[in-house]
Amino acid sequence: MTDQGKPGDVPADRVQVLDEDGHVREDASVPDISDERLVEMYRQLRLARHFDERAISLQRQGQIGTYPSLAGQEAAQIGSTHALADDDWISYQYREHGAVIARGLAPEYLLYWMGHERGNEWLAEKNVFPLNISIASHLPHATGMAWAAKLKGDDHAVMCHFGDGATSEGDFHEALNFAGVFDVPAIFFCNNNQYAISHPRQRQTASPTIAGKADAYGIDGIQVDGMDPLAVYEVTRQAVRKAKEPEGEQCRPTLVEAVMYRFGAHTTADDPSVYRDDEEVAAWKERDPIPRLETFLRERGLLDDEGVEAIEASVQDTVADCIDAVSSYEPDPEQLFANAYETDTPRIREQREAFRRLRERHGDAALLDED
Structure with missing residues (x-):
């Protein structure tokens, strides 16, 4: 695998089922997935894309905070989640909204982006760890959780999502090293979207591929077309x-490199036009996962114009209902002092009381001007 992730020809070692036009490759076989699940995966791809569009709009209106777009990466998130059991755990970075959607989107998910910790707490009910803003620091935790599951004899796997930029952090190497030594039931899923904010993939590592890094830790590595939901x-x-752990064999972790592209900005605080050009974006959009899967479903007789229209209407209603359900919410500033410790420390109590006195004297609006 020598290609570093460019549109066009696919390296022989990169797994792909659907070509860029959505047709099954002659050298590929379609995974054993029921017709109902295939259509549901397509619906979730569209739901994730529409949720993303509405979330960006809400951020521009000042209704939610800084938001990381997933457009272009839906196939990796939804395809991988469907391959898990419902009680397998997902530890994600912050862009994998599609994984949450595949587990069941609810209005609570928007609460996090509006400043309410309930939006994180709710994720645990779906066997999803709270999102992680600091890059790669969740990888050792995923290794630890998988190791704990093995020691306890639980039949759970842990799926850990992260970006290509995370592979430059020490936590990535420590997590995979421990995972390989102790044979933990973990899947390390690298969403290689070509950029760590503005730094291109080539500046992250001189390795021909990220999947190849698995060799250093004695585990399997595989590269897949991350915009092909069937391959993922x-x-x-x-x-x-x-x-x-298969019968009579040792369980083994895997490093998956899903090659994909981030269509939009790194976050709503980013301007991607500074570090990439329109021609590059247009070339990658030829591999958009949504029309690819739609073509596949149409060719199998599982989808037609009427079905697409019904799915689109359902998707719009679902997202609108989620937004309506939280539209009257106003975050509680005292959440700043919650959840850092299981039990409040004296210092936390002092800070909370000082904060309350400040609010009583000046009101919430004035707090923005205080040191």
């Missing part, structure tokens, strides 16, 4: 099977 599903399914 199959690669993840095999990784899960290896993670959940």
Whole structure:
């Protein structure tokens, strides 16, 4: 695998089922997925894209905070989640909204982006760890959780999402080293979207591929077309099977490199036009996962114009209902002092009381001007 992630020809070692036009490759086989699940995956791809569009709009209106767009990366998030069991755990960075949607979108998810910790707490009910803003620091935790599951004899795998930029952090190397030594049931899923904010993939590492880094830790590495939901599903399914100790064999972790592209900005605080050009973006959009899967479903007789229209209407209603459900919410500033410790420390109590006195004297608006 020598290609570093460019549109066009696909390297022989990169797993792909659907070509750029959505047709099954002659040298590929379609994974064993029911017709109902295939259509549901398509619906979730569209739901994730529409949620993303509405979230960006809400941020521009000042209704939510800084938001990281997922457009272009839906196939990796949704395809991989469908390959997990419902009680397998997902530890994600912050852009994998599609993984949450595949587990069941609810209005609570918007609360986090509006400043309410309930939006994080709710994720645990879906076996999803709270999102992680600091880059790669969740990887050792994922290794630890997978190791704990193994020691306890639980039949759970842990899926850990992160970006290509995270592979430059020490936590990445420590997590994979421990995972390989102790044979933990984990799948390390690198969403290689070509940029760590403004730094291109080539400046992250001189390795020909990120998947190749697995060799250093004695685990399997595999590169997949991250904009092909069927290929991602199959690669993840095999990784899960290896993670959940087969009879008479040792469970093994896997490093998956999903090659994809971030269509939009790194976050709503970023201007991607500074570090990439329109021609590059247009070339990658030829691999958009949504029309690719739609073409596949149409060719199999699982989708037609009427079905697409019904799905689009359902998607719009679902997102609108979520937004309406939280539209009257106003965050409580005292959440700043919650959840850092299981039990409040004296210092936390002092800070909370000082904050309350400040609010009583000046009101919430004036707090923005205080040191």
